Amino acid sequence: MLETRSISRRFGRTLALDRVDFHARPGEIHALIGENGAGKSTLVGIIAGRLAADSGQVLLDGVALRAGVSAVALRRARIAAVYQSPMLFERMTWEENLALGGFAAGASPRALDAVAARARQIAAAAGFELPPPRALVADRSVAERVRLEIVRALSFAPRVLILDEPTSLLAPAELKIFLAALGRLRDAGRIVVLVTHKLAEALAVADRITVMRCGRVVTETRAAESGAAELARLMIGALPDAPARAPRDPDPAAPPALALTGVTLVREGRRVLDEISLTVRPGEIVGLAGVDGNGQAELVEAIAGAVKLDAGSIVPAPGGPAVAVIPQHRDRDGLVLEMPLWENLMLAAPLRARFAPHGFFGRAAARRFCAELLGRFAIRAAAGPACAAGALSGGNRQRLSVARALAGAPRVIVAHDICRGLDLGAAAQVRRALAEFAAAGGAVLLISTDLDELLECCGRLLVMVRGRVRETAPADRDPERLGLLMAGAAA
């Protein structure tokens, strides 16, 4: 059995974990659920030996693990974790990344071929595809990285497998096979801990559920005996408001706020964007569905003006203040984690123009503005505007990205996977902010792999497959039908 006894951990003035007792038994899938900032990731970090606890103990089968475990102890205990933010080595091949895991191999071509062969076995059992031989991780999509991390964790043949929000980026078909694979691990007597914000998933897969709130364990219960509404209430204290919906029918005569015509981008001889034409009118939220890696990231780069198009045009011209882009990798492309919150806000050109009209910041005014945004978007930052962005939890970082995009008063927002890893409350707040923006006449292009999110938020729905975009009919507004279209089925 894996257990923690009275674990506490403090970050600065915040008590992240407050005397947490947690138990997970062999042969069970244990879901750990809670809001962002509830302390789930901290607890997972301590169990996996990445973080040290201030007090308390982690025990595996009654034996205490040393805090800040050494490499040897970690491997002997065979605790493997997949963390929320990917822990891959970008400039190495995926085989090298896996060789650093449980295979413990070198990097000679022969060793890497052996690693690849064993990895393919593990991946096949988990229902995953792996990238082509010797591909660099830096060139792979977020979904592919999550798969690689899961395979690497499985390569340890772990006794305890911890998965921190692993499923948000898997396609529906993959998810089913993956969850079945987790079931097989459980049946083999392993301990599986699944950190998730998706209640339905926790209820469907887990045997037991532990709910955390504000650094404490609120309850531990059998999944079969719990209802979604009750768990949601335990997690956040109250149910979130339903998001305000954008009007479904914007004025068809209004000129589009964003128009792409025949946008084409060729990389390594492949048309990653293939004659894409789409429009978004003022007051509408257009959804773009698709399995990650079908050209969404390149489309966002094109609209942001980060790449040069091979053909086609985008109106308004990329890079201007009319379009605000919220990228998928918020920590890589969106925020500078070492910089304080208010400086992160000032990275947006419209805000720089407003607070530094002559090249010098009005620091006091910029900080006041930041403090006001923190309040309006309920961003929890212990030290206020001076807080480093890296000190915020994932949900609060995402709200900061959205707040920054909105604060520049754009006419169009392009948001890519912005609710990834957010819990119910945080995701609802982010979506409500977008809906309000649209209701006030803004245009939104929402790119997501989460069909439920798209169906809930969007008017028109588009589907992206292999660099092409096509409209869907109202009759297609159904997860199963959309899933088929995403897989490339004919209309």
Next chain:
Amino acid sequence: MLEAFLASAIAMATPLLLAALGELIVERAGVINIGIEGAMLAGAFAGVAVAHATGGALAGVAAAIGAGVAINAVFAFVAINLAVNQVVAGTAIDLLAAGVTGVLYQRVYGATGRAFTVAPMRSIALGPLARLPLIGRALFDQPALVYLAFALVPAVAWMIGRSRFGLSLRAAGERPEAADALGLGVYRLRWIALLASGVLSGLGGAYLTLAYADTFVEGISAGRGYVALAVVIVGRWNAWGVAAAALMFGGAIALQFVLQAAATALPYQLFLALPYLLTVAVLALAGGRADAPSALGEPYVRP
């Protein structure tokens, strides 16, 4: 004359190559060690002092290795365990080594600069190969340290690119927190890299006093540690590239001797500056950090 130039180029490239291979290992682990100049200087002094006292070149070489390792251990403790800024720590090491070797030299051998010399390391001629025209003397009639330096190139390339240890080392240099999460032991990897680099810097220093100058003067390393840093950059953090860059810089130094001997009307200081001008020029052209390890120079602190 061309034969002499080639022999001299190899001789000048050797200490650079030894030091740069060590620095390469360290930088691939994510540490930048400017203290390499100090480690070479300490190696040079310890080597010649012990060789002078015992009369044995081998004892001198061993002492040089010891000095290089000791200096790097100080740096490792400060830069890794105390997480001090690596550039600051390295600079301090350089100043420390310059001061300590200067003081010891004056104490032991007198401030008069009375010349003391040791028997030079003998060249080892590799049979008939050494009698090849033009390249024979340069490549096959050199002290053992030269052969060692060049033999280390494929060894280091294999270690970094192919071996399990090298893979872990690169992981520590790319993303230390991820390496730590996998239980690879970032502190341990960086310590090992720095100790290995201490051995190589010490050897580079020993070469200067035992195989080349046969004596010691204050500041004999003369910025070669810094040139070795440039060699790693120009060599694109790759052992074969480092070897090529070391040969290029060695050639520039040797060329300077040739030009001085040719005695034109130009002031000789201009020729002395040649290798350093080349360093600046090549760095400006080679530019970019595209190939540098991502976490280079960042102290890692366990969360």
